[in-house]
Amino acid sequence: MTQPEVPPRELVRISDPQAIRALAHEARLAVLEELFSAQTTRTATELATRCGLTPSAMSYHLRALEKYGFVERAASEGDGRERRWKAAGEDIVVKSFGESPAARYTFLDVQINAFRERIRKEMLRRDAEDASGHGPDEDRAPVLTTGLLFLDEDARQEFTDRMFALIEEFEKRAPQEQRSVDGERMYYMVSMVPDLADQPEKAD
Template identity: 60%
Template sequence: MAAGKNEHAVVINDPQAIRALAHEARLEALEELFASQASRTATELASRCKLTPSAMSYHLRALEKYGYVRRAPSEGDARERRWQAAGDRLVVESFNQTPSAKSAFLNVQLGAFRERLAAEVSRREAEAKAGIEPPADRHPVMTTGMVFLSEEQREEFISRMYNLVREYEALAEPEERSVDAQRVYYMLSLLPEFEQASPGTAGPAQHKPGLPKR
């Protein structure tokens, strides 16, 4: 998620706090608040999350309880409460959560992105049926793969990929991060391969992907 110049990460490493994220609407609301670094009302977030404003308010209060979001100053109509991210970025970084907490969080994250992929596939299929020619340089809906890299190249590759994301996150001016702004969603996960130790034997530490940083 977007990081400002004076970066302040909200670090989550408590199993209960992670379980609080295991809800699609809460994740979408957090993504909106952290990426935009702007305040939103429950009504605005409800529209994006396909919920009623009262249901969205309930979820926002739950997120506030765990320190993900906070109340923001009113703009105009003081009767409508505004919310903002509690920091510049959200990081889920502990390897010590319970398996159920990690699985619930990952399943919701992957499920939400799976729906976005399916929606884009359906949109392209509808265009094809309507006889609309796709752009010659249209990118695939999803790309996965593997590259062979030395340790030095691996570190450079990972660093450059994340730096590119941060560069484009920082391009939009505050006024360009409105509720109606155009969005491009991405999911980035770069997983180096490490040798696994055989179960029950001594050996190098096992690679544990853990939870993604956002």
């Protein structure tokens, strides 16, 4: 049986260093995660509630993200009293061409710091849960797991393809009602880096 052709993901490609620097803010990063993952619309008030900001402060950040093409104004819903926003695509590709990598490093720091804070809060929650005697009996998903794999080029490509295919499967599995502003969320961070210890350093 012929498999149906899967349409390519609509990517938002960012190479302007100023646009990359515009992402170096925790609230803006949270907005992008929310809109690109949910693939539905949100108001500034809904996003502000999630980020602990005022609606006016969130509107400022949304306009900045709109300026660089990350988000778009969406069609009004209901009585249309408040503007709605949506992601400008399905995924973001960030790459700075011919520029200092400083903007990308700043963006990376914001991402890592935000995830570090999520891990800290989850560890505190689990400690409190365990101390109260109401911790779950079953094994919980690890807060963080690291390891080392021995992979040649073919195995590395297979592992990467299967890992991202699994992520995409679960991204698409959630029905629209679960993508509401009150829907249950689980954050993840994936990083794969080669061992560079044995590689010679480049001369200046």
